[in-house]
Amino acid sequence: MDDDYYLSCEEDEEEKEEEEDDYDKDDNDQYEQAHRDESTKSTSQIITNESLVAAQKEVLVRVMELLTLKKSQARTLLIHYRWNVDKLLDVYSERGKESLFKTAGLTVFAHTSLSESRYSLRKKMTCEICMDDDLQSYTMTRMDCGHCFCNNCWKEHFTVKINEGMSKRITCMAHKCNAICDEDVVKKLVYPELAEKFDRFLVESYVDDNKRVKWCPSTPHCGNAIRREDDGGEVECSCGHQFCFSCLSESHSPCSCLMWKLWKKKCEDESETLNWITVHTRMCPKCSKAVQRSDGCNLMTCICGQHFCWLCGGATGVSHTWTTIDGHSCGKFKEEKVRQMERAKRDLKRYTHYYHQYRSHTDSSKQEFKLRESVREKVASLSEKTHKSEQKWASNGADLLFRSRKVLSYTYVFAFYMFGEELFKDEMSDEEREMKKILFENLQQQLIGYIERLSKTLNQPFDYYSSDELEKMNDETMRFGIVVDNLCKEMYECIENELLGPTVAGHNHSIAPYRSEGIEKAIEFGADMV
Ligand SMILES: [Zn+2]
Ligand SMILES: [Zn+2]
Ligand SMILES: [Zn+2]
Ligand SMILES: [Zn+2]
Ligand SMILES: [Zn+2]
Ligand SMILES: [Zn+2]
Ligand SMILES: [Zn+2]
Structure with missing residues (x-):
């Protein structure tokens, strides 16, 4: 029997029997156990403010261990591949580490040790950005790509980027260099408050740039994100908000995302009002005000005093019968116009x-x-x-x-x-x-x-x-x-x-499937690992 509703009915039958028998604790435990097993089958997890770091770390550690990387490198890779570990590993096995690194703006071999000696031999160094030529080597920083500038210039660069909100991928200052700056270096050089903001950006990238994780769209925002293994579908956050994981609107099944988007727009849109105006009013040929037709008569009279014909909109005299207007023969009468009106009316x-x-x-x-x-x-x-x-x-x-x-x-x-x-x-x-x-x-x-x-x-x-x-x-x-x-x-x-x-x-x-037991409730992150 694959019918969930029947199943839940059966549970209720059991419940009733339990009532009649003496209350049996063991049975009840089993019942609760069954329910717990069922709830852990959830493919959606709630990531709270508190568990966000842990959820991200889980992925970071996996990539760090698989590819033997530093945390900052793993994060740069993951941000580039939008936290899609499978895709990242595919590129790695198909094209190798160097190619994987290069596309993400990382350097396989850091230049630090390579050129260290050459730099330290020279007493004074020059920063190519500010052109200060009286710099000690310890006031300069070299990125993995090999480009070396003074700390003040780096700091200025990082500060601007972080304040612009572009901090997830800060590139090197050198002309045409696409290397991503090491996050540890960034944090070391900027003011502590900014380093904190930068850190927050990096952590939130796990949600912002991740196809499988989305912020709960509740207003006011509950602070949670939802991670989902399935594509699309509908989910319920712990705040009670039910939404479509594809378009982030309120849940709308069996209506598709596209239909729902069109419908919402239609409901808000002026076009329906326009349709109403087309059907029920005519524009006065003299003052251009919309005049509403009050009865079935074809003679319209605007508040400006102008008389005109309902059918063609042309200016007329006042004397008329129910169907004809004196001296007016609907000269500009157009089939198309009538068809348009009929269509608007029908729609x-x-x-x-x-x-x-x-x-x-x-x-x-x-x-x-x-x-x-x-x-x-x-x-x-x-x-x-x-x-x-x-x-x-x-x-x-x-x-x-x-x-x-x-x-x-x-x-x-x-x-x-x-x-x-x-x-x-x-x-x-x-x-x-x-x-x-x-x-x-x-x-x-x-x-x-x-x-x-x-x-x-x-x-x-x-x-x-x-x-x-x-x-x-x-x-x-x-x-x-x-x-x-x-x-x-x-x-x-x-x-x-x-x-x-x-x-x-x-x-x-694509229509989110119907579930007898209701929209899937996301469970707390980590709840299925215990
Ligand atoms: Zn400089
Ligand atoms: Zn560079
Ligand atoms: Zn929520
Ligand atoms: Zn949708
Ligand atoms: Zn008028
Ligand atoms: Zn009349
Ligand atoms: Zn007319």
Whole structure:
């Protein structure tokens, strides 16, 4: 049985049996153990401010040991390869150490020992930057690339770079030299506060330049980053924020990142307002104000006193009937103009329809977010009153309700693009589109029906229920829950196999998978290593 929801139902069955038997501690431990094992399977980890250094060190040490490097060298390499150890090692095994080092701005053999003697023989040295020719060798610093300048010039260079926020890859000052300066030298030469800032940049590079690690996009920012082994998908931070790991927006499955981006823009955009204006107003030919049509009459009158024709926008006299204006024959009347208007009208109507559905389910999901809390409270107060273990089915049901409602609301955004002309215009015939739309809307309708039933069931004041009433509510919650869960799965299968799958453009739309147990919760960094 691979059905997770069924599994969680079974657990609840066991729970109930436990209630009836005497409370058995061993069983409970096993239950908790099973849950712990499950949670460590998480492919996402939370990296807090405190564990950031440790998370980075783990990778640094790996590269240092594999290639026998200094920490600063390992970090320069990793920053260059965007913390992708596999890629770094591929380059190493394919092209060798020298090539690996060179592309990252490192020198395999440091020049220090090579030319030390030559420099120390000469009493006075010259800095090629400031042209000071009266310098002792100890006031000069030579980088691994061999270029040597006075400490004041280096310090000036580093300070500027760090303040510019370019400190992750500070290159050598010499003309056309792309070597990366040793981070230890940088830290030694700049003011301590700046060295600290520099260090912070280096540490945060692990998040900023790393495809597998991203800052949690919560506002206000919770301070966490999430490391994820899988590409894309959705994840929940310990702060409770659920987001799409690909585009960092709020979670939006089964809508693709591209669809979600277009939709958000559309909702904010002036274009819909423009559509509304095109459909409902005409510009006065005299003063250029937009005039709204108040009834079906074709004669418009602007507040400036100008009369004009609704159909063509041309200035007219005042005398008219319902359909004609005296002395006016719609001379500039253009087919194209009417078509444009009809199109704007149709687009606006279509958008409005999907938007209202989307909004109404989003609003419900906000209500059900609160319901989830109140169900938890009722579960807690019930277990306190009855001295029995918690009615987990109720809180599980509320969780399912909340996430399936969110899925439902995003299916409208998906449908808006799937069956619209913007993204999939030439992918199917009109008949095919209509057929698929009916299939999808049929699933949506079924899902709405069961979600509403589940919602109604969970809205009951069950903290005052008798055990018979509770039993009945438990049954209903389970029954509706299983159907809701299965319908969600069916919906995703339909999207994958019937809708996006057969299209060419569908490959640009990866949909974060549906999970019965909800969006994956990231676990603390290091929790899976204990
Ligand atoms: Zn100098
Ligand atoms: Zn250099
Ligand atoms: Zn967070
Ligand atoms: Zn996304
Ligand atoms: Zn006017
Ligand atoms: Zn009239
Ligand atoms: Zn006209």
